[in-house]
Amino acid sequence: MAKGSGIIERSLVSDDQIMEEENLVMDGIDISGRWNTMLKSRVHAQPKWEAWDTVRESFIGSSIDNCIQCGMCTAGCTVAHEISEFNPRQFIYWVRTGRRDELIKQADVIWRCVGCYICTNHCPKGVNTAEVIESIGQWLHHTVPDSMDPAYRANHDTYRHQLLTYGRLSLPRLQAEFLNRLSRRQELFTPEMRKTVWKMLRDGRGLRTLFIGRPRHWSRSRNVLAH
Ligand code: SF4
Ligand code: SF4
Numbered sequence: 187m188a189k190g191s192g193i194i195e196r197s198l199v200s201d202d203q204i205m206e207e208e209n210l211v212m213d214g215i216d217i218s219g220r221w222n223t224m225l226k227s228r229v230h231a232q233p234k235w236e237a238w239d240t241v242r243e244s245f246i247g248s249s250i251d252n253c254i255q256c257g258m259c260t261a262g263c264t265v266a267h268e269i270s271e272f273n274p275r276q277f278i279y280w281v282r283t284g285r286r287d288e289l290i291k292q293a294d295v296i297w298r299c300v301g302c303y304i305c306t307n308h309c310p311k312g313v314n315t316a317e318v319i320e321s322i323g324q325w326l327h328h329t330v331p332d333s334m335d336p337a338y339r340a341n342h343d344t345y346r347h348q349l350l351t352y353g354r355l356s357l358p359r360l361q362a363e364f365l366n367r368l369s370r371r372q373e374l375f376t377p378e379m380r381k382t383v384w385k386m387l388r389d390g391r392g393l394r395t396l397f398i399g400r401p402r403h404w405s406r407s408r409n410v411l412a413h
Contacts, residue, residue, distance in 0.1 A: 192220035235284045240325045247321030252311040253278050259305035259315040271295045274305050274315050293326045293333040340367040353400040
């Protein structure tokens with residue numbers, strides 16, 4: 187039997203990571219071949235591909251290399267409990283093993299992350315899982331934008347644009363730009379919306395939220411955020 191033949195997805199594990207004695211008897215028990223197979227490391231043979239490089243080189247995704255695929259992140263994940271396709275461990279696995287098609291199929295699902303950071307807190311290897319997932323989402327967004335639901339894309343683009351332009355987020359501006367991107371401007375003029383705007387103008391919140399000003403030294407911070 188070929189070395190390591192019992193390993194699931196054998197093609198992803200390099201030969202030098204497999205320890206296996208062809209003939210081995212211990213305490214009178216024959217544990218030859220696959221019965222004594224051990225892996226030195228669970229790190230897979232890593233294909234060179236763009237998503238992997240992009241995530242590990244990004245500021246927020248750089249801890250991805252520490253992942254040992256234990257699954258603690260998924261076990262505690264808020265969203266995974268509700269949506270079975272949402273699996274942080276698996277997203278990392280796909281990135282590390284070059285599974286582009288699987289990733290693209292779940293492009294919408296990845297954006298369901300609610301940013302609770304439970305995964306990051308659970309991780310025994312210091313992976314900032316929440317931000318690694320964000321980084322994977324960013325890669326999908328830039329590489330295959332059409333694979334995402336238009337509302338998710340508009341939401342992402344709106345937040346990014348508002349933050350990089352103004353340095354702060356203002357709810358009315360976010361809502362206006364989001365609806366504009368989806369060609370749903372008419373929703374800004376419903377009776378409820380007009381009532382809310384009028385109330386905000388009267389009590390001063392309208393102008394305050396629209397003209398909140400940029401943070402100090404914004405140009406320097408902006409450069410950091412833009413990367
Ligand atoms: S931050 Fe996202 S991936 Fe992490 S536990 Fe929360 S919902 Fe799940
Ligand atoms: S908890 Fe950490 S090490 Fe375990 S699978 Fe998730 S990211 Fe990887």
